[in-house]
Amino acid sequence: MALLDPLAGISGYLRLAKSPPWAAAIMLFAAGDMQYSVFQDIAPQAKLNKHWAPSLGALLGFMLGIVGHMLTVV
Structure with missing residues (x-):
């Protein structure tokens, strides 16, 4: 597992670098x-x-x- 995490991170970075909406969706799901x-x-x-x-x-x-903060800032 110690070697798998950095490899997964690097491959995700390389694959998702051209697709910011997908990266944002994955990060939003993980943060939630x-x-x-x-x-x-x-x-x-x-x-x-x-x-x-x-x-x-x-x-x-x-x-x-x-969401309330985002609406007041915009």
């Missing part, structure tokens, strides 16, 4: 996944039927804040 994972660990350990709801709510709140 990382944020969800962080909020999953930070969210309180309450007994919920839908245990993913606090994490998803935090992620949607962050997305709403980013």
Whole structure:
């Protein structure tokens, strides 16, 4: 695995250098996944039927804040 990560990064860079929209979409998906994972660990350990709801709510709140910021800047 230690050798596979740099090789995958280099091949992704070379293949996606000519396609910025695809690179942006992949990075956006990965960033959302990382944020969800962080909020999953930070969210309180309450007994919920839908245990993913606090994490998803935090992620949607962050997305709403980013969209609101983008709309005020433009």
